[in-house]
Amino acid sequence: MNDTRRSFLRKSALLGAGIAGTTPGLLHLSAQPTPDESTPRPTPVILATDIGDDIDDTWALGLLLKSPELDLKLVMTEYGKAQYRAKLLAKFLQTTAHAHVPVGIGPDVEPKGEGGQAAWVKDYDLGSYPGKVHSDGVQALVDTVMQSNRPVTLICIGPMPNVAAALAREPRIAQHARIVGMDGSVRLGYGGSKTASAEWNVKAAVKAAQQVLSAPWDITITPLDTCGLVTLEGARYRRVLESADPVASTVIQNYRLWSRANNTPGDAEHHSSVLFDTVAVYLALGQDLCNMERLGIRVSDDGYTLIDEHAKQMNVATGWKSLDRYRDLLVQRLAGA
Ligand SMILES: [Ca+2]
Numbered sequence: 001m002n003d004t005r006r007s008f009l010r011k012s013a014l015l016g017a018g019i020a021g022t023t024p025g026l027l028h029l030s031a032q033p034t035p036d037e038s039t040p041r042p043t044p045v046i047l048a049t050d051i052g053d054d055i056d057d058t059w060a061l062g063l064l065l066k067s068p069e070l071d072l073k074l075v076m077t078e079y080g081k082a083q084y085r086a087k088l089l090a091k092f093l094q095t096t097a098h099a100h101v102p103v104g105i106g107p108d109v110e111p112k113g114e115g116g117q118a119a120w121v122k123d124y125d126l127g128s129y130p131g132k133v134h135s136d137g138v139q140a141l142v143d144t145v146m147q148s149n150r151p152v153t154l155i156c157i158g159p160m161p162n163v164a165a166a167l168a169r170e171p172r173i174a175q176h177a178r179i180v181g182m183d184g185s186v187r188l189g190y191g192g193s194k195t196a197s198a199e200w201n202v203k204a205a206v207k208a209a210q211q212v213l214s215a216p217w218d219i220t221i222t223p224l225d226t227c228g229l230v231t232l233e234g235a236r237y238r239r240v241l242e243s244a245d246p247v248a249s250t251v252i253q254n255y256r257l258w259s260r261a262n263n264t265p266g267d268a269e270h271h272s273s274v275l276f277d278t279v280a281v282y283l284a285l286g287q288d289l290c291n292m293e294r295l296g297i298r299v300s301d302d303g304y305t306l307i308d309e310h311a312k313q314m315n316v317a318t319g320w321k322s323l324d325r326y327r328d329l330l331v332q333r334l335a336g337a
Helices: 002-022 024-031 056-065 082-095 137-147 161-169 206-212 234-241 246-261 278-285 323-335
Strands: 043-049 070-077 152-156 177-182 219-222 290-299 305-307 313-320
Touching: 043 056, 043 137, 043 278, 056 070, 056 082, 056 246, 056 278, 056 323, 070 082, 070 137, 070 278, 082 246, 137 152, 137 161, 152 278, 161 206, 177 278, 206 290, 219 278, 219 290, 234 246, 234 323, 246 323, 278 323
Parallel strands: 043 070, 043 152, 152 177, 177 219, 219 313
Antiparallel strands: 290 305, 290 313
16 A cells, blocks of 8 residues: 555656646746655664564564555564574565565574464475565665665664674664664563563673664664553454454464464454564654653663663653553554554
8 A cells, every 4th residue: 555655656746847847837836845755755764573482573563564654675583583583574574565675584593493473484485585585684784774875764673683793793884773672671660560670672682782772873762661561452452353454464363373372372362462562663653652751771781771871872762641542553554544
């Protein structure tokens, strides 16, 4: 749908320029904004994801594909399980008619193996993916950032060893990209607990988090304080569950397999799990629904994200202005108009 609308806008703009350029009486039209100029260009983004462990990455990818403000230039696997994650990304993109998006495979390191969505890609051949598959995903990330003529938004929704590796390989990416990440726990912990937690994405690869979250790029994060509170239930969940939209139905198909693999098959018929990673995608396109604070954040060696005025300053979504409006946005985008 978005591709169709974009190509329509592009054609309209070309037509407008042609008229203005060849008809003297209409020259003033060239000063009028064309549809392309009046519609903000989508932001180039890269998604770095540990898809295939918790199911929220799959929901986040769905939200990203349904957000016309964002132009997905590359998906890269994070945190091991490289082949399994790459297959999930490729099959999801192909199933939802986004097979033009390149897939970058991260290094074949620990952790290895598969996860709760393995059944979905059991017979999928990565070689059959119509788009580009980069065997060196870290280099693909570096090249995509350095070759972009506009700053890239790097959405990080997993532990970040591969983003840290990209930064080590080409430190200048920090001048050409900004980070929007699902990271940490500032004042609230898991489940809205009043005690901060050592959040998984930080704790699973602490050194990488310290490197990425202190580099000189612009950083925005959703810690558990905001992302840890997002679930869909009741009528909202049913809209996604019953949607015929290819993205929504692919998300639900994966959620059902994942729930079965986690011995909670009934969950997928009634409510979502916590959709942490979707909030990072949201923050890449807008922040109006969150309370944003500018805070110095230091990553401790045991994986906590501590407020420290001498540490790297970043934009932190520390609370919701309206969590219900965010839930509505998520449903509207995933389930279609
Ligand atoms: Ca994740």
